[in-house]
Amino acid sequence: MEITxxxxxxxxxxxxxxxxxxxxxxxxxxxxxxxDCGEGTQHQLxxxxxxxxxxxxxxxxxxxxxxxxxxxxxxxxxxxxxxxxKIDVYGPAGLAEYLQACAKYSYMRLGSRLRxxxxxxxxxxxxxxxxxxxxxxxxxxxxxxxxxxxxxxxxRFDIEKAQALNIPPGPIYGKLKQxxxxxxxxxxxxxxxxxxxxxxxxxxxxxxxxxxFCDAAVDLAHDxxxxxxxxxxxxxxxxxAFERLHSTSxxxxxxxxxxxxxxxxxxxxxxxxxxxxxxxxxxxxxxARAIFPNTKLAYDFFAxxxxxxx
Amino acid sequence: MEITxxxxxxxxxxxxxxxxxxxxxxxxxxxxxxxDCGEGTQHQLxxxxxxxxxxxxxxxxxxxxxxxxxxxxxxxxxxxxxxxxKIDVYGPAGLAEYLQACAKYSYMRLGSRLRxxxxxxxxxxxxxxxxxxxxxxxxxxxxxxxxxxxxxxxxRFDIEKAQALNIPPGPIYGKLKQxxxxxxxxxxxxxxxxxxxxxxxxxxxxxxxxxxFCDAAVDLAHDxxxxxxxxxxxxxxxxxAFERLHSTSxxxxxxxxxxxxxxxxxxxxxxxxxxxxxxxxxxxxxxARAIFPNTKLAYDFFAxxxxxxx
Ligand SMILES: [Zn+2]
Ligand SMILES: [Zn+2]
Numbered sequence: 001m002e003i004t005x006x007x008x009x010x011x012x013x014x015x016x017x018x019x020x021x022x023x024x025x026x027x028x029x030x031x032x033x034x035x036d037c038g039e040g041t042q043h044q045l046x047x048x049x050x051x052x053x054x055x056x057x058x059x060x061x062x063x064x065x066x067x068x069x070x071x072x073x074x075x076x077x078x079x080x081x082x083x084x085x086k087i088d089v090y091g092p093a094g095l096a097e098y099l100q101a102c103a104k105y106s107y108m109r110l111g112s113r114l115r116x117x118x119x120x121x122x123x124x125x126x127x128x129x130x131x132x133x134x135x136x137x138x139x140x141x142x143x144x145x146x147x148x149x150x151x152x153x154x155x156r157f158d159i160e161k162a163q164a165l166n167i168p169p170g171p172i173y174g175k176l177k178q179x180x181x182x183x184x185x186x187x188x189x190x191x192x193x194x195x196x197x198x199x200x201x202x203x204x205x206x207x208x209x210x211x212x213f214c215d216a217a218v219d220l221a222h223d224x225x226x227x228x229x230x231x232x233x234x235x236x237x238x239x240x241a242f243e244r245l246h247s248t249s250x251x252x253x254x255x256x257x258x259x260x261x262x263x264x265x266x267x268x269x270x271x272x273x274x275x276x277x278x279x280x281x282x283x284x285x286x287x288a289r290a291i292f293p294n295t296k297l298a299y300d301f302f303a304x305x306x307x308x309x310x
Numbered sequence: 311m312e313i314t315x316x317x318x319x320x321x322x323x324x325x326x327x328x329x330x331x332x333x334x335x336x337x338x339x340x341x342x343x344x345x346d347c348g349e350g351t352q353h354q355l356x357x358x359x360x361x362x363x364x365x366x367x368x369x370x371x372x373x374x375x376x377x378x379x380x381x382x383x384x385x386x387x388x389x390x391x392x393x394x395x396k397i398d399v400y401g402p403a404g405l406a407e408y409l410q411a412c413a414k415y416s417y418m419r420l421g422s423r424l425r426x427x428x429x430x431x432x433x434x435x436x437x438x439x440x441x442x443x444x445x446x447x448x449x450x451x452x453x454x455x456x457x458x459x460x461x462x463x464x465x466r467f468d469i470e471k472a473q474a475l476n477i478p479p480g481p482i483y484g485k486l487k488q489x490x491x492x493x494x495x496x497x498x499x500x501x502x503x504x505x506x507x508x509x510x511x512x513x514x515x516x517x518x519x520x521x522x523f524c525d526a527a528v529d530l531a532h533d534x535x536x537x538x539x540x541x542x543x544x545x546x547x548x549x550x551a552f553e554r555l556h557s558t559s560x561x562x563x564x565x566x567x568x569x570x571x572x573x574x575x576x577x578x579x580x581x582x583x584x585x586x587x588x589x590x591x592x593x594x595x596x597x598a599r600a601i602f603p604n605t606k607l608a609y610d611f612f613a614x615x616x617x618x619x620x
């Protein structure tokens with residue numbers, strides 16, 4: 001699982017940071033999921049290792065322009081490069097109508113390549129190896145945080161040990177590999193777990209933006225391996241954060257602390273903290289680390305490999 | 311009058327070229343007019359000498375995504391930087407509805423800052439020093455070419471010569487400055503032209519995209535100082551040009567030749583001619599120059615000062 005930040009500025013792009021988008025590359029898949037897709041996301045992909053044709057799913061947090069104005073371009077380009085795969089887009093009410101209106105007025109046929117799903121708090125998507133859940137955060141418009149769960153995998157099955165126990169071949173092996181307990185025809189009871197190595201614990205990546213501090217973010221981020229949380233403002237600008245329903249660095253750190261996450265990565269920084277200004281992003285980092293030491297600042301094209309738990 | 315190319319690729323951005331937008335800076339004004347506004351135009355402005363807050367008018371040729379998907383972002387950013395001036399946007403039917411839909415679903419209030427004008431062939435806009443006309447070109451969807459006319463200015467008025475002629479002060483000077491002939495109270499006839507220097511001939515800039523070769527482009531470009539014309543394809547790919555209603559390099563050159571323009575600048579190049587490919591943009595330039603020698607290739611951030619006629 002590799003996270004690549006494609007845009008880490010809030011509201012408007014700067015010369016160094018584009019508006020919001022995060023790419024998640026899934027293990028053993030040539031598939032990429034995007035979280036938000038601000039204007040210029042396809043341009044950022046051109047400058048990264050990720051091809052727009054690899055985009056398979058896009059999760060949209062909310063309908064502010066800096067999170068959605070790159071959707072049409074990215075969808076169009078993903079269909080031009082290589083053999084066009086389907087794209088599923090998930091997001092709040094209004095997303096489907098927005099995409100339909102853009103397609104209509106720009107004479108673009110989205111056709112059957114694109115499916116748009118309006119999300120509700122709870123399960124958003126599930127497949128054999130992953131599931132995605134969302135929660136409503138606290139912003140000026142409905143905004144959802146997303147939690148991607150990599151499912152646990154049973155440990156390696158010790159086939160030689162099973163054969164040594166004279167377990168007859170057949171579907172029984174499938175059950176034992178899942179760690180189930182089975183009774184052989186001769187009455188012997190075998191615990192599959194004893195034939196399996198340590199199970200591989202799945203990883204959890206949580207993406208919370210845009211939001212002021214809220215309990216829903218803490219819930220969503222519980223025990224996550226990585227929490228990506230917005231930190232639009234520095235602590236001393238908390239008044240603006242409460243007014244505009246964005247987070248300060250210290251709010252992001254408090255969510256990380258209360259949720260017991262392994263790693264916090266802050267993003268969605270106001271351009272007011274660009275180099276040369278009075279307060280800078282290094283200040284936001286210090287403020288957060290005073291509360292939650294395991295904090296990183298995202299920057300455009302920063303790639304983070306989510307480590308496996310052992 | 312300075313033209314700055316902000317995007318010179320067709321359809322999709324490449325690492326070197328963004329999708330369509332051209333900025334026109336007007337003399338003696340801090341005002342910039344844009345022609346088309348593909349995704350990432352506001353990002354290109356960040357890398358240019360032009361501030362998005364200077365945008366006063368945007369002329370849209372047609373509703374394909376590579377010409378309009380940057381409108382919302384550019385409009386939003388132009389209103390954030392500095393004191394927000396009004397923006398007038400001109401373009402085909404559907405443009406107003408597109409902008410309204412984008413604003414609605416992204417919770418953006420366009421308010422009274424933005425006025426959208428649906429154009430018809432003919433006069434689009436007029437003020438004291440400039441006028442803008444458009445013509446319907448030949449593309450898959452309604453596409454307009456634009457002609458910007460700088461009005462001629464009367465030559466410098468020789469006030470000392472007028473005083474030497476004992477012309478009494480008063481409104482009569484205003485008429486003479488315009489080159490009119492007036493009769494004084496004492497019956498003397500004075501030709502204002504004899505008191506004025508050479509008039510300053512206004513410049514004409516014409517923008518034709520997207521289109522296959524058409525007579526309307528030749529009409530629109532008549533006697534222009536600069537013709538910016540699309541050249542999506544090389545001459546040997548003319549079949550694709552006719553199919554998709556785009557131009558080849560040779561079509562652009564023929565328009566320039568028939569219209570008797572001073573300078574042709576080609577833009578909107580297919581990414582298929584990027585460096586390393588079989589045919590390259592230097593081939594398109596040669597093809598065009600064989601027909602119209604005064605041809606340049608646009609590139610991103612190319613700035614061209616339109617010379618004054620003497
Ligand atoms: Zn935002
Ligand atoms: Zn085009």
